[in-house]
Amino acid sequence: MALFDEKVRTQLKDILKSMKDTVNLSFFTQEFECWPCTDVHEFVKEISSISDMIKLSVFDFQKDKAQADKFNVDKIPAIVLNGKDNAYSGIKYYGLPGGYEINSFIQDLIELSGKKEPFPAGVASRIGAIDKRVRMQVFVTLTCPYCPSAVGIAHRIAQESPMVEADMIDVSLFPYLGQKYQVTSVPMTLINDVYSLVGVQPVENILDVIKKL
Amino acid sequence: MDFNLSPGMLTAKQNFKPLKSNMTYDVLILGGGPAGFTAAVYCMRKGVSTGLIVKEIGGQVAETAGIENYMGFRYINGMDLAMKFKEQVSQFGIDYDEKSSVDSIEAGEIKKVRMADGRVLSARALIIATGAAYRKLGVPGEEEFKGRGVANCSICDAPFYANKKVVVVGGGNSGIEAAIDLAKVGDKITVVQLLDRLTGDKALEDKLNEFKNVEIRFKHEVTSINGSEGIESITVKDGKTGKTDDIPAQGIFVEIGLIPNSALAKGVLKLNQNGEIMVDCSCKTSEEGIFAAGDVTDVPFKQIIIAAGEGAKAALSACNYVLMGE
Numbered sequence: 307m308a309l310f311d312e313k314v315r316t317q318l319k320d321i322l323k324s325m326k327d328t329v330n331l332s333f334f335t336q337e338f339e340c341w342p343c344t345d346v347h348e349f350v351k352e353i354s355s356i357s358d359m360i361k362l363s364v365f366d367f368q369k370d371k372a373q374a375d376k377f378n379v380d381k382i383p384a385i386v387l388n389g390k391d392n393a394y395s396g397i398k399y400y401g402l403p404g405g406y407e408i409n410s411f412i413q414d415l416i417e418l419s420g421k422k423e424p425f426p427a428g429v430a431s432r433i434g435a436i437d438k439r440v441r442m443q444v445f446v447t448l449t450c451p452y453c454p455s456a457v458g459i460a461h462r463i464a465q466e467s468p469m470v471e472a473d474m475i476d477v478s479l480f481p482y483l484g485q486k487y488q489v490t491s492v493p494m495t496l497i498n499d500v501y502s503l504v505g506v507q508p509v510e511n512i513l514d515v516i517k518k519l
Numbered sequence: 520m521d522f523n524l525s526p527g528m529l530t531a532k533q534n535f536k537p538l539k540s541n542m543t544y545d546v547l548i549l550g551g552g553p554a555g556f557t558a559a560v561y562c563m564r565k566g567v568s569t570g571l572i573v574k575e576i577g578g579q580v581a582e583t584a585g586i587e588n589y590m591g592f593r594y595i596n597g598m599d600l601a602m603k604f605k606e607q608v609s610q611f612g613i614d615y616d617e618k619s620s621v622d623s624i625e626a627g628e629i630k631k632v633r634m635a636d637g638r639v640l641s642a643r644a645l646i647i648a649t650g651a652a653y654r655k656l657g658v659p660g661e662e663e664f665k666g667r668g669v670a671n672c673s674i675c676d677a678p679f680y681a682n683k684k685v686v687v688v689g690g691g692n693s694g695i696e697a698a699i700d701l702a703k704v705g706d707k708i709t710v711v712q713l714l715d716r717l718t719g720d721k722a723l724e725d726k727l728n729e730f731k732n733v734e735i736r737f738k739h740e741v742t743s744i745n746g747s748e749g750i751e752s753i754t755v756k757d758g759k760t761g762k763t764d765d766i767p768a769q770g771i772f773v774e775i776g777l778i779p780n781s782a783l784a785k786g787v788l789k790l791n792q793n794g795e796i797m798v799d800c801s802c803k804t805s806e807e808g809i810f811a812a813g814d815v816t817d818v819p820f821k822q823i824i825i826a827a828g829e830g831a832k833a834a835l836s837a838c839n840y841v842l843m844g845e
Contacts, residue, residue, distance in 0.1 A: 309520060309522075310522065314522050314524055317524055318524070345520065402520065404520040404521070404522060405520070405521060405522070405523055406523045406525075406598065408522045408523065408524050409523070409524065409525050412524075423535075423537065426619075426636050426638060428636045428637045428638070429636055447675060447676070447678050448520075449674050449675065449677075449678070450672065450674065450675035450676075451523075451577075451581050451596075451597065451598040451674070451675075452575075452581065452672065452675060453675070455575070455576075455618070459618065477678075477679075478678055484679070488667055488748075488749065489679070490666065490667055490668050490670065490676065490679045490749070490770065491666045491667075491670050491672070491675070491676050491679075492675050492676060493675075494666065502666070504665070504666030505666075506575060506618075508574070508618055508619065508620050508635065509618065510620075510635050510636055
């Protein structure tokens with residue numbers, strides 16, 4: 307059954323018209339698909355059928371290990387979003403970008419296609435100065451209206467810095483991670499397994515934490 | 520699976536222009552809730568040069584599950600309404616900044632707004648519509664367990680409390696809504712209410728009464744949040760007998776009203792004892808040319824429709840001030 311109804315499909319079509327260039331999606335699943343994998347597979351198929359600018363590649367997490375390693379994919383279902391050159395942007399979704407999370411996904415598509423507002427100069431130079439490897443894991447639930455903002459900020463920092471990668475993690479699909487990191491409030495942004503920030507934090511706060519690493 | 524697409528969040532972007540530090544605006548508006556967005560529409564239609572500084576779109580509206588008392592919508596979810604506000608503002612090509620916070624403001628003929636990222640913006644008039652944030656309990660354990668069992672957003676975090684015991688503090692609309700969200704998934708929900716009755720809307724109260732796993736402790740207050748790794752119990756005190764007892768719980772949702780986001784106005788504008796910016800009936804503050812609207816002010820009843828109306832009033836007052844020196 308189609309995930310998008312006609313109304314959502316039409317809206318998406320309209321919004322994605324503003325994409326400027328190609329965005330590459332790499333979807334990682336396995337031969338016998340787990341139930342969330344099936345949903346996410348259907349999602350990437352449907353979204354890439356809406357715009358010619360979206361190119362989809364599907365990989366097997368086990369068999370295509372080299373590809374998974376290239377994009378630091380360590381669990382499935384995973385979607386990696388890259389720009390036209392398909393060089394690793396650091397942007398990943400672990401789980402379905404459903405509920406409110408569709409908004410961060412669409413925002414990523416548009417920004418990666420080359421259409422984005424530049425950060426203020428002060429923020430841009432701080433992001434440019436990041437010289438350590440940073441991994442942000444943003445834990446979300448799909449019913450959380452704030453979460454797409456937290457995902458959007460983390461993904462945007464990842465876009466601007468080759469040192470940063472940022473994952474959206476639907477905590478309901480990965481309860482062991484929720485337990486490991488004691489997630490009881492979302493959005494929660496975990497930075498290099500060391501610092502966690504609850505709620506939507508302004509980009510300056512995230513950069514302050516990154517500086518402490 | 521539903522897709523809560525908010526087209527305004529994306530398409531609207533194109534019609535916004537960045538804020539400029541090298542000019543003096545007629546009006547700068549601080550806040551992206553109903554008051555701030557409404558003020559923006561009024562200022563743009565008046566034709567004064569306007570900048571809008573938004574930290575979080577929608578403010579508290581964005582996390583309200585369902586809204587049935589904003590006219591024109593029989594039912595709309597909070598995020599959708601916030602996006603509709605934003606979309607409506609975007610058509611005017613306003614100078615706009617999102618996800619940025621303001622450190623301080625300065626009064627004077629030309630007002631200054633100092634941003635956290637170092638930028639300084641200027642305007643002849645300011646409208647402060649920075650809203651309000653959750654009030655805290657101020658009891659032991661609250662800070663320690665914040666984000667680890669102490670929560671505010673039930674639609675965000677209810678899934679973590681499936682089959683668990685949860686305490687909701689507060690018997691107003693927000694508390695009742697949280698209790699309903701949690702009762703759907705939780706094992707046992709205890710509502711702790713200071714008064715001897717609930718103070719929410721009858722419609723919500725009726726809905727709450729449909730759940731069998733909800734207990735209400737009237738005339739009780741929370742005195743501490745206890746646990747080691749996570750929350751294990753909540754200590755409550757009976758206001759009549761003074762006796763305390765521990766309610767076993769893994770989480771606590773605090774819904775006891777709001778504190779105004781008025782820190783930036785401290786020392787600049789007159790605040791009342793609750794920290795709300797004092798305004799007169801035309802939204803004027805104690806400083807000439809600085810106006811305020813919505814939940815950050817001392818206007819009674821914190822409601823979306825009231826905040827929006829106050830935003831319109833503040834904008835018209837600010838435009839009068841800029842255009843006619845009134």
